[in-house]
Amino acid sequence: MKNHVFLAMFCVLGLVGAYAHAGELINGDFETGLSPWVFGIKAPEAVASVQLVPTGGVIGSSCVYANITTTAGINWDVGVVQDEITVMSGKVYKAYIFLKADRARQVSLEVKRSPSIDGGAWEGIANADFNVTTDWAEYSMIVVPKKNYPDTAFIGVYMAQEIGEVWVDGVRLVTKTEVNVDIKPGSFPNHINLKSKGVISLAVLTTEEFDATAIDPLSVRFGAGKAAECHEKGHIKDVDGDGDLDMCLHFKIADAGIQAGDTEAKLRGEAVVNGERIPIGGTDSIKIVGGKPAPSMNPKRKLTNTWGSIKSGH
Ligand SMILES: [Ca+2]
Numbered sequence: 001m002k003n004h005v006f007l008a009m010f011c012v013l014g015l016v017g018a019y020a021h022a023g024e025l026i027n028g029d030f031e032t033g034l035s036p037w038v039f040g041i042k043a044p045e046a047v048a049s050v051q052l053v054p055t056g057g058v059i060g061s062s063c064v065y066a067n068i069t070t071t072a073g074i075n076w077d078v079g080v081v082q083d084e085i086t087v088m089s090g091k092v093y094k095a096y097i098f099l100k101a102d103r104a105r106q107v108s109l110e111v112k113r114s115p116s117i118d119g120g121a122w123e124g125i126a127n128a129d130f131n132v133t134t135d136w137a138e139y140s141m142i143v144v145p146k147k148n149y150p151d152t153a154f155i156g157v158y159m160a161q162e163i164g165e166v167w168v169d170g171v172r173l174v175t176k177t178e179v180n181v182d183i184k185p186g187s188f189p190n191h192i193n194l195k196s197k198g199v200i201s202l203a204v205l206t207t208e209e210f211d212a213t214a215i216d217p218l219s220v221r222f223g224a225g226k227a228a229e230c231h232e233k234g235h236i237k238d239v240d241g242d243g244d245l246d247m248c249l250h251f252k253i254a255d256a257g258i259q260a261g262d263t264e265a266k267l268r269g270e271a272v273v274n275g276e277r278i279p280i281g282g283t284d285s286i287k288i289v290g291g292k293p294a295p296s297m298n299p300k301r302k303l304t305n306t307w308g309s310i311k312s313g314h
Pocket residue numbers: 029030031057058059060061062063169170
């Protein structure tokens with residue numbers, strides 16, 4: 001397998017359309033050959049063989065196999081990268097990757113602005129270092145672009161921080177799906193008593209676009225405290241009586257990290273759609289009862305257990 005010198009690779013990307021594509025990350029499972037991925041080895045700092053191998057993958061059969069034998073310790077001296085991806089501001093993405101190595105080690109994943117189309121500078125968008133083991137496992141990071149990057153984002157899997165063997169498969173970059181959350185199904189406002197040692201119920205409602213029963217109940221986290229589903233399972237029923245099945249979930253209020261003064265609470269998690277995990281998220285309003293006032297509120301104000309008095313001011 002011919003190894004490209006890193007800088008030469010970017011020239012190729014800039015001059016020839018062979019690798020060019022627009023929009024979504026594609027062929028993340030390496031099942032249709034290498035393109036539009038490109039290998040990069042920055043020589044002579046790093047010495048490595050990087051190749052597509054037809055077996056041993058975890059998604060399908062093919063995967064990328066790299067054997068790094070010399071490194072200057074800079075992770076991006078050896079990489080497998082894809083250019084001309086679109087990520088846009090206002091959306092939340094999640095990047096997933098399956099990795100395995102011949103020893104416990106780090107592998108890095110980075111999303112950044114690429115100068116390949118209209119010049120300019122590289123700009124970091126998101127990056128993470130994953131502690132990879134000798135078993136295949138899926139790793140992920142959240143990607144929140146602050147600007148629009150139409151066909152100008154780049155994803156790199158970087159592995160030259162250490163010598164050794166690395167296997168890469170199943171790279172995905174997916175948009176979070178907004179779901180319809182109803183805290184305290186059937187009631188409104190959604191009162192939450194912060195002194196309660198109890199459980200709050202929440203439904204994710206199925207819509208024409210999203211089947212809430214596809215949610216993985218073990219993946220969901222509620223509130224800033226990231227409370228987990230307290231029964232470690234979901235309860236599937238038609239919560240809103242519209243004839244389709246919804247996902248009902250329960251969380252300990254004490255674990256949800258909700259503060260006096262909060263007016264909404266978020267649910268985060270994953271659903272399994274067509275065999276793939278996709279990030280989901282949704283928000284619903286809350287009204288706090290029984291809590292202490294938020295620090296910014298008037299300290300002289302007399303505390304009572306009613307929402308109206310705690311809300312204060314007007
Ligand atoms: Ca594969």
